[in-house]
Amino acid sequence: MARHVIIGAGTAGWNAITTLRELDKGGSEIILVSEEAPYSRMVLPYYLAQSIGESHVYTASSSRLAELKVETRIGQRAEQIDSAAKKLVLEGGGEIEYDNLLIATGSSPLKAPVPGADGDNVHSFWTLSQAQTVTAGLRKEARVAVIGAGFISFTILNALVNRGAILTVVELESRILPRMVDETGATIVEKWLAERGVVVRTATKLSAIEDKNGAKLLKFENGPDLEADLVIMATGIRPNIEWTRSSGIEINSGILVDDHCRTNIPNIFAAGDIAEGPDIVTGRKAVHAIEPTAMLHGRIAAANMAGDDTAFAGSLLMNIVDVLDLEIASFGAWDDPEAEAFEAVQPDRPAFRKLLFRGGRVVGAVILGKTRDIWTTNDVGMLKGLVYTGVDLSDWKDHLRHNPFDVKRAFLAAGTAGQLLSKTVLGRPSVPAGEIAISS
Numbered sequence: 001m002a003r004h005v006i007i008g009a010g011t012a013g014w015n016a017i018t019t020l021r022e023l024d025k026g027g028s029e030i031i032l033v034s035e036e037a038p039y040s041r042m043v044l045p046y047y048l049a050q051s052i053g054e055s056h057v058y059t060a061s062s063s064r065l066a067e068l069k070v071e072t073r074i075g076q077r078a079e080q081i082d083s084a085a086k087k088l089v090l091e092g093g094g095e096i097e098y099d100n101l102l103i104a105t106g107s108s109p110l111k112a113p114v115p116g117a118d119g120d121n122v123h124s125f126w127t128l129s130q131a132q133t134v135t136a137g138l139r140k141e142a143r144v145a146v147i148g149a150g151f152i153s154f155t156i157l158n159a160l161v162n163r164g165a166i167l168t169v170v171e172l173e174s175r176i177l178p179r180m181v182d183e184t185g186a187t188i189v190e191k192w193l194a195e196r197g198v199v200v201r202t203a204t205k206l207s208a209i210e211d212k213n214g215a216k217l218l219k220f221e222n223g224p225d226l227e228a229d230l231v232i233m234a235t236g237i238r239p240n241i242e243w244t245r246s247s248g249i250e251i252n253s254g255i256l257v258d259d260h261c262r263t264n265i266p267n268i269f270a271a272g273d274i275a276e277g278p279d280i281v282t283g284r285k286a287v288h289a290i291e292p293t294a295m296l297h298g299r300i301a302a303a304n305m306a307g308d309d310t311a312f313a314g315s316l317l318m319n320i321v322d323v324l325d326l327e328i329a330s331f332g333a334w335d336d337p338e339a340e341a342f343e344a345v346q347p348d349r350p351a352f353r354k355l356l357f358r359g360g361r362v363v364g365a366v367i368l369g370k371t372r373d374i375w376t377t378n379d380v381g382m383l384k385g386l387v388y389t390g391v392d393l394s395d396w397k398d399h400l401r402h403n404p405f406d407v408k409r410a411f412l413a414a415g416t417a418g419q420l421l422s423k424t425v426l427g428r429p430s431v432p433a434g435e436i437a438i439s440s
């Protein structure tokens, strides 16, 4: 019986487990090694908002893992891979032999390297344990400073505001969401936040965090000091690759994988935030530290570990976030400097579109609009579909150049939905995780 060892119980690891069981119904050995229990980081903002309890954060209970015949080593860290002997070495010295190994150890948050960054009431918001600390410690009307105005920071803004925090967001770069929207989009979002009482300070570099009368005093290289009761550092993440460095696995920003999620070493696969795999738009390899890529990679890796020959065309970079009822999304090569960009802003409401064309293909898009506007919701999905499928829109290009808001007709006329339907990950419908059963 083949033995699959999976390292990491996040989205990539869990999707690999369910896919393996979907395919082999229990006909292999699965060992899960993970520092943390299986849960989804993506739902932590809802936990912070107190709209879900802790039990809803977990993706699998120990009894469900036992039902799926998964042997677990939760709370243990992988430390080294001996690929010649096909062994995984655990922290503390244990060893596990494998036939196939999946590395799905995700990424870790980085804190701004300033004095005081490790002090009391200065937290990252990445793990469940960090989320527990922040959630429990957050008082109504607490003054909260969020350092970093990127995607992760924006995923928690709603929760912080809804819990009554008085918010200041500080960004080193000259605009908010610098890796998600351009200058025009960022200006609309900044205005939206200001109108809702969120203070935003851009082009501001944190230099130290000091203690003052039981609160925190933030010092900057430019601009006035800021007092806060709680500081959240959302200043970037880094793939957890360090422990794999002695293994002979090829690494760039992440672990390099091919279109089967294979590394350069036979029988070793990587998936999710840690993997640098094909990007569907550019064809180049990239780390896409987002949930859909973790899910896709996990399923592809598992299918190949199970003995299938399953390739994927690449993952799509996409970031979608709702901030105080303003929907912000970007897809693919949204900042491609060599693409032709068609954009428009509505004069009467916060609404922005940008479509980036290379030839007849939309390679990237940015959309901004009120969450409750039907056209925003529909168009987010349609723009994603256009970028993901790469359908030929040559006949519609001129129309979209002058009317970037009118994507619906182009989407339908190009038969995009039909192309999307054929793009199931494993080439057939998947079984919901709760319905996967082991043969007796």
Ligand SMILES: Cc1cc2nc3c(=O)[nH]c(=O)nc-3n(C[C@H](O)[C@H](O)[C@H](O)COP(=O)(O)OP(=O)(O)OC[C@H]3O[C@@H](n4cnc5c(N)ncnc54)[C@H](O)[C@@H]3O)c2cc1C
Pocket (backbone or CB within 6 Å): 007, 008, 009, 010, 011, 012, 013, 033, 034, 035, 036, 037, 038, 040, 041, 042, 043, 044, 045, 076, 077, 078, 079, 104, 105, 106, 107, 125, 126, 127, 152, 155, 156, 240, 243, 271, 272, 273, 274, 288, 289, 290, 291, 292, 294, 320
């Ligand atoms: C607050 C927040 C909100 C987010 N919102 C979104 C969103 O709206 N949309 C979106 O697409 N993405 C979102 N993300 C990002 C998304 O959660 C990640 O892309 C996703 O979790 C990646 O899954 P993964 O399985 O690769 O890694 P992870 O989920 O990070 O899992 C890694 C696993 O590996 C384990 N591990 C690490 N090192 C070791 C080791 N040496 N030995 C053993 N185990 C180890 C960890 O304990 C963990 O179980 C959000 C993230 C956060 C923190």
